Amino acid sequence: MDRGKKILIIDDDARNIFALTAVLRAKGFASTSASYATEGIDKLRKDYDIGIVFMDMMMPDMDGYTAISQIRADAVLATVPVIAVTAQAMAGDREKCLAAGANDYISKPIDQDAMLAILHLYLD
Numbered sequence: 001m002d003r004g005k006k007i008l009i010i011d012d013d014a015r016n017i018f019a020l021t022a023v024l025r026a027k028g029f030a031s032t033s034a035s036y037a038t039e040g041i042d043k044l045r046k047d048y049d050i051g052i053v054f055m056d057m058m059m060p061d062m063d064g065y066t067a068i069s070q071i072r073a074d075a076v077l078a079t080v081p082v083i084a085v086t087a088q089a090m091a092g093d094r095e096k097c098l099a100a101g102a103n104d105y106i107s108k109p110i111d112q113d114a115m116l117a118i119l120h121l122y123l124d
Contacts, residue, residue: 005051005123009033010040010067011085012059016108020054023112029119036060037067044077052122054106057086057097065100072101081122085110 007029011017017033024031032047034040037059044050053071057064064084071077084097087108094105104118 005030006047006049007031007119008040008044008047008050008053010035010037010053010059010064011056012036012061013056016056020110023110023115027116037062037064041067041070041077044071044080045074050080052119053080053082054085055082055102057084064097064102068097068101083118083122 007024009017009020009031011020011033012035014035017035021031021033032043032050034043037055038061040053040055044053055064055067059067064086068082068084071080071082081103082101084100084102084105085108086093086097086105097105103122106114106118
């Protein structure tokens, strides 16, 4: 697994960013974060060391669905894996996230084993 690649966390809740960053750091991963989708997309455009994005789907400035479609429309960013992260775990949510262009889906609260499995899948 390429632990040299950073993980970009885009989430409007500082508590979620803090918790996820702590878990990732404990597992040997570097991360960076953004509190707004627009800020996250800007970071993604500027930092070529980002290897994967964890995208909160419900944010105030731009929802994750719109943000993912903007990432997918950018030729430089289109291949970066984006993992949809949402507290909504209702029937059809996974399919909706994948249809929007997410590579994978994980629900909150984040299961550490599931997160590590996703990281192994996309950073190996």
